Amino acid sequence: MAELLLLRHGIAEERGPDQPDAVRALTPAGISRTAAVLARLRRLDLGCELLITSPLVRARQTAELAVAAALAPDFSVSEALAPAGDPWPLLRWPPGVHRLGLVGHEPDLGNLAAALIGATPGSLVLKKAGIALLLIEPQAPGPSGQLRLLIGPAQLLTGN
Numbered sequence: 001m002a003e004l005l006l007l008r009h010g011i012a013e014e015r016g017p018d019q020p021d022a023v024r025a026l027t028p029a030g031i032s033r034t035a036a037v038l039a040r041l042r043r044l045d046l047g048c049e050l051l052i053t054s055p056l057v058r059a060r061q062t063a064e065l066a067v068a069a070a071l072a073p074d075f076s077v078s079e080a081l082a083p084a085g086d087p088w089p090l091l092r093w094p095p096g097v098h099r100l101g102l103v104g105h106e107p108d109l110g111n112l113a114a115a116l117i118g119a120t121p122g123s124l125v126l127k128k129a130g131i132a133l134l135l136i137e138p139q140a141p142g143p144s145g146q147l148r149l150l151i152g153p154a155q156l157l158t159g160n
Contacts, residue, residue, distance in 0.1 A: 001135055001136065001137060002093045002097070002098055002099070002100065002135075002136045003098060003099040003100070003133060003134065003135055003136060003148075004091070004099070004100050004101075004102070004116070004133070004134045004136050004145065005046060005048055005099055005100070005101040005102070005131060005132075005133050006101075006102050006104070006109045006112065006113055006126060006131060006132040006133075006134070007062065007066070007101060007102070007103045007104075007109075007126075007129075007130075007131050008103075008104065008105065008106055008109055008126040008127065008128055008129065008130050008131075009026070009034075009054075009056075009058040009059045009061070009062040009103060009104070009105065009128065009129070010026045010027075010030035010031065010033060010034030010037075010058065010061075010062055010065075010128055010129040011026065011027050011029055011030030011033060011034075011128050011129070012024045012025060012026055012027065012030055012058040012128075013025055013026075013027055013058075021056070021083070022055070022056050022057065023056075023057050024056070024057060024058055025057050025058055025061060026058050026061045026062065030058075030128070030129070031061070031065065033129055033153055033157075034061075034062055034065050034129045034153075035065050035068070035069065036153075036157055037129045037131075037153045037156050037157065038065050038066050038068075038069035038071050039069045040156045040157060041069075041071055041131065041156070042069050042070055042071050046071070046099070046131075046133065047070065047071050047072060047099070048066075048071060048072045048099045048100060048101030049072070049073070049096065049097045049098060049099060049100075050072070050076075050094065050097045050099075050100050050101065051063055051066060051067070051071070051072035051074070051075040051076075051100075051101040051102075051103065052075065052076050052077070052078050052081060052090055052100070052101070052102055052103070053075050053076070053077055053078070053081060053102075053103035053104070054077075054078070054081035054082050054083075054085070054103060054104045054105060055077045055078070055079060055081075055082055056082060056083070056105070059081065059103045059104055059105065060077065062103050062129075063075040063103045066101070066103070071101070072101055075103070078090060081102060081103065081104040081105075081108070082104075082105075083105050083108060084108070085104075085108065087102060087104070087108065087112055088112075088142075090102065091136070091143045093136075106125060106126055107121075107122065107125070109126050109132065110122070110123075110124040110125045110126050110132075111124075113126075113132045113134060113145075113147065113150075116134055116136065116143060116144060116145035117134065117144075117145055117146060117147050118144070124147075124150060126150070126152075127152035127153060128153070129152075129153040130150075130151060130152040130153055130156075131149065131150075131151055131156075132147065132149065132150045133147075133148045133149040133150075134146060134147055134148060135148050
């Protein structure tokens with residue numbers, strides 16, 4: 001069995017008519033809150049051997065904060081985690097990887113988690129800087145999982 005940590009990016013700048021979605025960055029509050037969540041995840045021993053992120057700025061910044069918090073040694077970027085991408089090909093565990101982390105967007109991450117546990121699309125939602133942790137059986141014909149955690153940043157930071 002392996003584990004899949006799904007992490008939604010932190011609070012980002014609002015959408016605007018002159019700003020493409022791909023370049024929206026984390027706000028100062030988003031950076032602070034996300035950094036605190038990631039530090040808490042590290043203290044809970046929820047680090048990842050492999051971290052992959054969406055190419056959008058806010059997700060990349062979240063991945064950078066995860067590396068800075070020692071939640072992962074480094075990260076790679078995949079278009080499969082961009083909004084409306086296909087993350088299923090990423091669900092392959094290389095040797096030595098017990099926990100794979102994916103940084104992305106809603107509703108994609110929630111729908112991936114729902115599909116892995118056999119739930120209805122839209123039934124799981126990750127808040128900004130929230131996580132889902134799944135226990136995964138990464139065998140053919142396709143991975144399936146059990147939901148272990150679905151938690152938002154407020155709950156992660158309570159009692160911090």
